[in-house]
Amino acid sequence: MENEISEPKNFKLGFDGKGGTFFGIIIVNWLLTVITLGFYYPWAKAKQLKFMYGATTLNGDRFAFTGTGKEMFKGYIKALVIFGVIYGVLILSIYFDFLYAGLIFFYFTFLAILPVIIHGSYRYRMSRTSWRGIRFGYRGDRTELFINYFKWFFFTIITLGIYGSWMEMKLRKYLIGNIRLGDIEFRYDGKGLEYFLLGLKGLVLTILTLGIYSFWFYKQLFAYYIDNMSLYKNGKKINFKSTLTAGNIFSLVVVNYLLLIFTLGLGYAWVVTRSMNIIFSNIEMEGDIDLDTINQTEADYNDATGEDMSDFLNIDLIF
Amino acid sequence: MHKTTGIYFDGISSTPQKIELTLDEQAVGLIFESSDIPVSTWRLAEISFEHTGDSLEIRREANKASFIQVSDADFIAGFIACLRNNGQIGWYYKLLHLGMKAYIGMAVLILGLIVGGYLLVIPWVAEKAVMLIPGSYDTSLGNTFLNQYVSENDIDTAKTDALNAFAQQLQLNNTRPLHFMVVSSGTVNAFALPNGDIIVYSGLIDLMKNYDELAGLIGHEVSHVNNRHSMKMLCRNLSGYIFISAVFSDVNGIMAVIGDNVHNLQSLSYSRQFEREADEQGTALMIQNHINPRGMTDLFSRLQTDETIVVPAFISSHPMTADRIKTIRKMIGQSSYTITNHPKLEELFQELKK
Numbered sequence: 240m241e242n243e244i245s246e247p248k249n250f251k252l253g254f255d256g257k258g259g260t261f262f263g264i265i266i267v268n269w270l271l272t273v274i275t276l277g278f279y280y281p282w283a284k285a286k287q288l289k290f291m292y293g294a295t296t297l298n299g300d301r302f303a304f305t306g307t308g309k310e311m312f313k314g315y316i317k318a319l320v321i322f323g324v325i326y327g328v329l330i331l332s333i334y335f336d337f338l339y340a341g342l343i344f345f346y347f348t349f350l351a352i353l354p355v356i357i358h359g360s361y362r363y364r365m366s367r368t369s370w371r372g373i374r375f376g377y378r379g380d381r382t383e384l385f386i387n388y389f390k391w392f393f394f395t396i397i398t399l400g401i402y403g404s405w406m407e408m409k410l411r412k413y414l415i416g417n418i419r420l421g422d423i424e425f426r427y428d429g430k431g432l433e434y435f436l437l438g439l440k441g442l443v444l445t446i447l448t449l450g451i452y453s454f455w456f457y458k459q460l461f462a463y464y465i466d467n468m469s470l471y472k473n474g475k476k477i478n479f480k481s482t483l484t485a486g487n488i489f490s491l492v493v494v495n496y497l498l499l500i501f502t503l504g505l506g507y508a509w510v511v512t513r514s515m516n517i518i519f520s521n522i523e524m525e526g527d528i529d530l531d532t533i534n535q536t537e538a539d540y541n542d543a544t545g546e547d548m549s550d551f552l553n554i555d556l557i558f
Numbered sequence: 559m560h561k562t563t564g565i566y567f568d569g570i571s572s573t574p575q576k577i578e579l580t581l582d583e584q585a586v587g588l589i590f591e592s593s594d595i596p597v598s599t600w601r602l603a604e605i606s607f608e609h610t611g612d613s614l615e616i617r618r619e620a621n622k623a624s625f626i627q628v629s630d631a632d633f634i635a636g637f638i639a640c641l642r643n644n645g646q647i648g649w650y651y652k653l654l655h656l657g658m659k660a661y662i663g664m665a666v667l668i669l670g671l672i673v674g675g676y677l678l679v680i681p682w683v684a685e686k687a688v689m690l691i692p693g694s695y696d697t698s699l700g701n702t703f704l705n706q707y708v709s710e711n712d713i714d715t716a717k718t719d720a721l722n723a724f725a726q727q728l729q730l731n732n733t734r735p736l737h738f739m740v741v742s743s744g745t746v747n748a749f750a751l752p753n754g755d756i757i758v759y760s761g762l763i764d765l766m767k768n769y770d771e772l773a774g775l776i777g778h779e780v781s782h783v784n785n786r787h788s789m790k791m792l793c794r795n796l797s798g799y800i801f802i803s804a805v806f807s808d809v810n811g812i813m814a815v816i817g818d819n820v821h822n823l824q825s826l827s828y829s830r831q832f833e834r835e836a837d838e839q840g841t842a843l844m845i846q847n848h849i850n851p852r853g854m855t856d857l858f859s860r861l862q863t864d865e866t867i868v869v870p871a872f873i874s875s876h877p878m879t880a881d882r883i884k885t886i887r888k889m890i891g892q893s894s895y896t897i898t899n900h901p902k903l904e905e906l907f908q909e910l911k912k
Contacts, residue, residue: 267654
C-alpha cells in the first residue's frame, strides 16, 4: 500500500455543483413525478441527494450518496401506511363522534414517532453517505433517544418553551455525537445557556433595529452550530470554524428571494447551488487528523422508512 | 483500448491508491493495477458510474464502498462511448443530458399538462364528486352555517311567514324543501344555504319597489340551491387546492404560493360562473311564473345606482353588475313571455314592506 503519511494542516470543503445541471435534474424529476402520479418521488429524491452529495467536496474528493430509489420507495410505502393509519383513526373518530379522543391520539402518536423518525433518518442517511469509500454511520440508540426526547420535551413544556434552547443543544449533541466517518468520531459542544442567551440577545436586537440585526443574528447562530462541531480520532482532532459574514447572510436571504421571485420559482436550482457554495466555502477545518488513513468501520443499513417519514413531516436533517 | 491513471479507494481505508487503468472495449472491461494491487478486472456489466463535474466515479453494484476515480476527459469520453455501444447507458442518463433547451421544453410541457389538468379535469371531477355526495351532507353543512351566523332572535317571524307564503305562490322547480327566513337588519343582503334555507335581510326588501323584484331575488337564490352551487364550489376549491399543492409543493415554495394565488383567482371565476347561471335560471323561473322578468334587472339597477349601499355579497362576486344586467336583458329580449297580475303576491309583498 502506498501510505504517504503526511500531517495535513489544511482541509478544504467546497461545493461545485452547477445550477444548470441541477435544473436539469429537477425538471426531469418533476416530469417523471407528474407522469407517474407521484410514485417516482423516492427515485427523484435519490437523484437529488446524489447530486447534492456528489457536488460537495472535501480536499477535492467528492462525497457520495449511495442510497437507491428502490430502498427509499420501500420506506415511502411504509411511511404512507403508517400515516394512513394515523389519519384513518382520526377520521374514524370524527365519524363516530370521538373527536377529542381522536385528536389526542393523533397528536400523541405524531409526537411519539418523531424521535423514531429522526433516529431512522439518521441511520439510513449516514449509512448511505460516504467519502473516499468510507461510510458515515449513526450509532445512536433509539430507546435512549426516545426517552431523552420526551424528557426534554416535558421540560420544555413546563418551562413554557425556555428549555427549548437546552433541548435543541442536547438533541444536536446526541445526534452529531453519534455520527462516525469510519473511525473518526463527531462531537458537538454547544451549551443550552449560551444558546439561549445568544437567541435572547439576537431577538431583542433584531426587534430594536427593526430587523436589520437579523443578518448578524443568523451569522452568529450558524457560527454557533459550526464552531462547536469537531472531529476526533485517537487523540487527534479537527475543529470547524465558520467564516460566514452578515453580508453572506444578506446575499443568501435577499438575493435568493429576489432570484426566486423574478424567475417565478424556476431559479430554484441556482438558488440552491449558490447557497451551498457560499455555505461550504465558509466552513474552515483545522487540525491534525490524517484524512488519508481513515478506516472503514460502519456496516450497511438499508431501511429508509425514517428517511421517507421525515419527508412527510418536512423534517430537515441537521447534518 | 484507452489507458489512463486513476485513483482507487478500496473501501477499507481512505488511502488514495494510484492505479494504471485500462479500458478494454473488446471483451472484459476495466483492468487496473498498481505496485500494491495485483491486476484486477471489473466487468462492464457489473459497474455503475457517477459523472459529476469533470470527474468520473466507477463502482460495482456488489460493493459500493470501493471505487475508481478518473479525471482524464478523453478517457471519460471513451468510457461513456463504450458503455453506450454496450447499451449500458440508461434512458435516465440520456434524458438528463439533453441540454437546457430540452429542459425548458419539458418545463413548458409539464406546465401545459398542469394547466390543462387544472382547467379541464378539476371541474369535471368536482362535478362527478358532487353527484356522489349525498344530499344529507348539504343539509348538515347548511344547518351548521345557519346555527353559526343567524341568531334565532333576529328572525322576524311575521315577515318570515309572509315570505314563505310568497314563495308558496311560485313554481320554483325545487328538488329539496325550501325554508325562507327574514332577518331584521339594515344590512342589504341575501344568501342561500345548501340545505335549502334562504336568508333575506329586511334591509334588502325595504329597498324593493315591486313584488317582481322580490320574485327575481327568490328565483336567483333558489337556482343556487337547485344546482347545489355551494357544494360544487366546495368540491372545486378543495380538489383544485389539493391538485395545486401536490404538483407544486414538491418543486418549491414560491411556485406553490403562485399556484395558490392563481387558484384563488380561478375560484373567483367559478363563483362568477355560478352567479351567471343563477341569474339565467332565476329569470327563467320568473318567466315560467308569468312574472315580469324585468324585476330582476330592476333590482340590480337599484342596487347599483344607490351609492349609499354597500354592494351585497350576492352580486359583488361579479360578473360586474352592469354586465349581468346586460346579459339578463339580452335573455329577456330573446324569450317570449306573458305577464299576469298576481294580487296575492302584491298583498304579501306589501306585508313584507311593513
